[in-house]
Ligand SMILES: Nc1ncnc2c1ncn2[C@@H]1O[C@H](COP(=O)(O)OP(=O)(O)OP(=O)(O)O)[C@@H](O)[C@H]1O
């Protein structure tokens with residue numbers, strides 16, 4: 001049952017209203033006489049403010065521009081809200097420019113949506129309003145003012161401003177990173193004449209951690225290491241270290257070092273700077289180049305064992321010796337010192353085919369955080385490649401033969417991948433691989449026999465040399481003695 005109330009008659013309502021209006025007029029005329037005008041105005045506006053019904057909601061207006069520049073909160077909201085589109089949304093805008101990979105989806109004007117954050121309900125509305133013309137005779141069309149309205153209960157104001165807004169700014173950044181093309185920067189070819197410059201192209205390397213054939217434990221530890229690194233901004237700040245991480249990738253050619261770098265870049269959505277040291281002459285140029293690199297990037301120095309043989313370069317390129325002033329210690333000191341503290345989220349990767357040839361300065365503990373060995377193809381690596389290239393997920397009758405060969409044959413993942421690409425027919429491709437493995441196996445045996453023979457020969461040669469070294473010394477002494485005698489005789 002609904003509670004019943006006495007409903008006043010229209011005539012009683014009218015007389016109550018008339019008497020209230022009369023008393024208001026009386027108060028006003030008395031006030032007009034007693035209270036001076038400025039004070040009266042102030043009192044009236046204060047009374048109006050306090051007796052106006054107040055909403056328990058707060059609305060934030062997020063305009064497209066702030067002064068001359070774009071409002072980052074607006075741009076972030078636009079991107080973030082695309083992920084919140086509900087089945088109730090009726091109108092959306094879609095677009096795609098030639099340079100973009102994906103469709104861009106945005107709210108249409110007047111559309112509303114609801115977001116939930118930590119149990120708080122947030123109402124969003126996208127508004128496009130035509131701005132007023134300052135001069136009504138102006139023939140220019142009215143400009144459109146776009147903004148978002150974000151409405152929520154006032155009691156959540158602190159939470160929304162301090163955590164929700166930073167949260168969607170961060171989310172939008174991640175979404176944009178995901179959408180944008182990765183870049184690969186290389187040194188421009190006319191470097192010597194036009195000074196230090198990076199040139200970029202889109203990095204469209206398809207390598208990912210899923211397609212990379214490598215020891216699964218090692219692969220997981222690299223992924224975990226990268227993920228931990230990007231999450232540790234506060235940690236690096238707290239312990240007073242530059243937010244950088246160094247990886248040394250070593251292994252024979254064709255074992256996937258460059259592919260691993262591409263997989264890292266694709267995983268983190270970081271740009272890559274490929275620093276070809278052979279093109280740089282001076283430490284000062286190197287510094288300029290390094291300072292021109294952006295945050296959230298991977299600096300790659302490939303074949304470090306070859307590129308730092310600076311003395312040899314002097315002879316090769318024929319430049320004056322004074323022109324060539326790039327040193328490994330200059331590079332390492334700068335990377336460890338100034339450069340890494342000038343930016344955030346820096347990753348440095350060195351690669352080499354010969355770890356044993358590297359300068360000990362590079363291998364010193366603390367210099368490269370992780371040493372990653374990229375090995376010849378293992379049975380696990382082969383299965384990964386068979387899955388990627390031939391789509392074989394489970395077992396295949398030729399696998400055991402192949403795995404048997406792989407145990408004692410040195411074949412790189414690049415060579416295996418090349419064989420597997422030769423036919424769409426899995427049997428044909430795998431037979432081709434077996435042939436290669438057999439050949440390699442024989443070559444390997446021959447090579448081992450050759451190596452053993454070489455070793456034996458080397459032993460014999462060494463013994464002979466030692467013998468000869470002993471003889472000449474005597475003979476030299478004899479010759480010298482004879483020549484002295486001869487000279488004396490002459491005298
Ligand atoms: N571990 C791997 N997993 C998957 N594919 C691989 C792997 N290693 C090599 N490949 C294939 O071989 C090609 C060459 O490999 P990559 O350039 O990564 O080798 P690398 O170790 O960098 O060789 P280099 O020492 O000569 O620079 C790659 O494009 C890829 O197709």
Ligand SMILES: [Mg+2]
Pocket residue numbers: 257258259302351
């Ligand atoms: Mg490489």
